[in-house]
Amino acid sequence: MSLQTYVFYTRDKRPDRQVLQCEIERLGYRLILPEDLNPAGKELTCIRARFEDLQSDFDYLFIDYSPDDWHWLPDTIQLPASTQVVSMFNTNSNAQEIVGMMLTAAAIARATGGLLYSEFFADELVAAEQVDELVHDIIEQARSQFCGPSRLRSPSR
Numbered sequence: 001m002s003l004q005t006y007v008f009y010t011r012d013k014r015p016d017r018q019v020l021q022c023e024i025e026r027l028g029y030r031l032i033l034p035e036d037l038n039p040a041g042k043e044l045t046c047i048r049a050r051f052e053d054l055q056s057d058f059d060y061l062f063i064d065y066s067p068d069d070w071h072w073l074p075d076t077i078q079l080p081a082s083t084q085v086v087s088m089f090n091t092n093s094n095a096q097e098i099v100g101m102m103l104t105a106a107a108i109a110r111a112t113g114g115l116l117y118s119e120f121f122a123d124e125l126v127a128a129e130q131v132d133e134l135v136h137d138i139i140e141q142a143r144s145q146f147c148g149p150s151r152l153r154s155p156s157r
Contacts, residue, residue: 010083015112017035027136109126
């Protein structure tokens, strides 16, 4: 099973790897993003991150936002008219992959003032100011499930 997470924001606030790494550290976790990470990468990429020295890979894609591509339930989600881009994440339902994905998504939301949307939530957007508590809860629940690298991905180099 795969899980998707999205961060919606404006193009001019797009962060770089160094900014994301600082935001992850401010969250209080030790996730190391790869040196060649390109948060504006327009090709689907497997991000080979390390969480507390454990493999924590996830898929990532950066795209332009088009309202026609999203089918929100009526009266549930309202994105600001200024929304221009989306950082998209996909992971297998492996706890270590989920941790890498959620920390990076939270870092992007914090750095951009963006809105986070994930299959972990029930049809609601999470504002940047609210991601800390949510991410801490998800990560602490996931820790009890760590069981080594996902068997669905090749080992990190």
